[in-house]
Amino acid sequence: MWKQKLRITEQVERGESRPRLTVIGLWLTDAGFPVDALVEVEVVEPGRLMVTRLDEEGVEVDGLSPLVWIPAEQLGAIEESVRRSSESSEPAELAEEAEAAHA
Numbered sequence: 001m002w003k004q005k006l007r008i009t010e011q012v013e014r015g016e017s018r019p020r021l022t023v024i025g026l027w028l029t030d031a032g033f034p035v036d037a038l039v040e041v042e043v044v045e046p047g048r049l050m051v052t053r054l055d056e057e058g059v060e061v062d063g064l065s066p067l068v069w070i071p072a073e074q075l076g077a078i079e080e081s082v083r084r085s086s087e088s089s090e091p092a093e094l095a096e097e098a099e100a101a102h103a
Contacts (some may be wrong), residue, residue: 002031032061
């Protein structure tokens with residue numbers, strides 16, 4: 001996974017100031033965004049953008065994994081639930097293996 005820290009700059013058009021984000025670098029090709037690729041920029045939530053490569057018809061490129069957004073406040077509870085379920089299932093699996101070994 002690549003991360004780049006970029007700065008929002010100012011662009012003045014017809015006397016009006018507008019925010020501007022310029023993304024440039026060879027790392028874009030490595031990340032699956034070659035020159036002339038069509039992309040979609042989506043505001044996922046305030047302060048978060050998602051850039052997705054599209055094919056020439058404007059459809060997401062096949063093979064991209066779907067993203068699941070989980071609010072941070074829910075993530076801890078989910079992780080705890082997964083940890084508890086894995087801890088409770090381990091003894092049962094060990095018991096079944098022991099029974100199979102003695103059979």
